[in-house]
Amino acid sequence: MEATYLPNPNDSNATILLMGLRRGGKSSICKVVFHDMQPLDTLYLESTSKPTSEQFSSLIDLSLMEIPGQLNYFEPEYDSARIFQSVGALVYVIDSQDEYLNALTNLSMIIEFAYKVNPKIHIEVLIHKIDGLTEDYRIDAQRDIMQRTGDELLDLGLEGVQVSFYLTSIFDQSIYEAFSKIVQKLIPELPSLENMLDNLVQHLSIDKVFLFDVNSKLYVATDSSPVDIQTYEVCAEFIDITIDLDELYVDENGEQTNKEIKSISRLSNHSLLYLRQMIRGLALVALIRNDDENLNDMDSMLTVVNYNVNLFKQALMQMWQNSKFVKKTNDVNESLSVDRLH
Numbered sequence: 633m634e635a636t637y638l639p640n641p642n643d644s645n646a647t648i649l650l651m652g653l654r655r656g657g658k659s660s661i662c663k664v665v666f667h668d669m670q671p672l673d674t675l676y677l678e679s680t681s682k683p684t685s686e687q688f689s690s691l692i693d694l695s696l697m698e699i700p701g702q703l704n705y706f707e708p709e710y711d712s713a714r715i716f717q718s719v720g721a722l723v724y725v726i727d728s729q730d731e732y733l734n735a736l737t738n739l740s741m742i743i744e745f746a747y748k749v750n751p752k753i754h755i756e757v758l759i760h761k762i763d764g765l766t767e768d769y770r771i772d773a774q775r776d777i778m779q780r781t782g783d784e785l786l787d788l789g790l791e792g793v794q795v796s797f798y799l800t801s802i803f804d805q806s807i808y809e810a811f812s813k814i815v816q817k818l819i820p821e822l823p824s825l826e827n828m829l830d831n832l833v834q835h836l837s838i839d840k841v842f843l844f845d846v847n848s849k850l851y852v853a854t855d856s857s858p859v860d861i862q863t864y865e866v867c868a869e870f871i872d873i874t875i876d877l878d879e880l881y882v883d884e885n886g887e888q889t890n891k892e893i894k895s896i897s898r899l900s901n902h903s904l905l906y907l908r909q910m911i912r913g914l915a916l917v918a919l920i921r922n923d924d925e926n927l928n929d930m931d932s933m934l935t936v937v938n939y940n941v942n943l944f945k946q947a948l949m950q951m952w953q954n955s956k957f958v959k960k961t962n963d964v965n966e967s968l969s970v971d972r973l974h
């Protein structure tokens with residue numbers, strides 16, 4: 633394998649390694665989630681023949697590495713130990729519409745190896761392409777896959793290893809939900825972020841609030857109330873609408889204005905959708921209860937929301953700068969790239 637495909641172990645990026653048998657859906661997931669490809673267009677994707685790696689910067693700098701199913705990365709020419717040592721999460725994709733027993737054997741072999749060289753690795757299994765299965769069959773498949781994986785790990789003496797399972801499809805929001813949870817585990821500041829979002833919910837009439845990565849529509853944090861997939865969908869679509877509208881605005885020189893993006897929309901049930909651009913490609917999107925018909929009352933409510941969201945943004949900036957500082961001091965010999973606030 634060429635050296636360029638290896639994640640740098642000194643890299644401050646959190647690396648996600650995407651693995652699984654051929655045609656499982658790995659490239660499709662990357663293209664749909666991170667490159668806005670329409671799910672149906674993935675039908676024509678060619679099988680990947682070489683490992684690929686790409687960078688995404690969000691609150692943290694992420695890299696996503698895909699190892700094609702047709703490679704045997706345990707051959708001596710691949711430095712598998714080095715790969716696994718430097719990844720934060722191993723995401724293994726299983727095609728649930730296909731015979732999956734081989735995939736499960738392959739998965740346990742990879743877990744055994746990965747866990748040995750990196751006991752801190754998060755192991756995440758996507759039971760993928762569930763769009764083709766009935767509701768009952770999905771639950772059966774999940775139960776069967778979890779049971780068999782558990783048995784295989786027990787046989788290998790690895791019963792303590794934590795493995796998370798997700799039912800996913802690129803044709804609905806499930807892949808975004810799964811990937812959001814996977815990325816969240818790699819963000820060390822997550823508990824503080826969740827606390828800050830809970831604080832917003834407690835003090836304002838917010839039903840749900842997300843901190844979104846605008847490009848991928850993954851949420852890097854949310855308050856602690858359960859995520860309802862419809863609310864997620866409405867909030868994610870609101871980002872697209874806001875950005876489309878924002879692109880229409882130009883200044884007197886015909887150039888795009890560089891102001892902070894902010895948008896509020898009133899839904900037919902009187903609730904408000906509220907979006908504010910944060911730092912590093914993030915946006916805060918909240919669903920706010922609003923029982924007041926009176927527009928003056930609504931204005932004063934929004935003033936309080938704006939004030940609190942400003943404080944949140946400042947805290948977020950502080951948090952990011954501190955985390956950069958910690959990384960720098962941990963990594964004195966490493967010349968860090970200078971990140972820029974968006």
Ligand SMILES: Nc1nc2c(ncn2[C@@H]2O[C@H](COP(=O)(O)OP(=O)(O)OP(=O)(O)O)[C@@H](O)[C@H]2O)c(=O)[nH]1
Nearest residue numbers: 655656657658659660674675679680701761801802
């Ligand atoms: N029904 C369905 N098909 C999917 C889904 N995700 C991917 N596919 C299809 O699965 C096929 C294989 O997808 P790829 O993304 O090329 O698979 P891969 O794992 O990258 O395969 P290799 O490159 O050979 O390792 C494509 O025809 C996709 O359209 C899904 O969620 N549901």
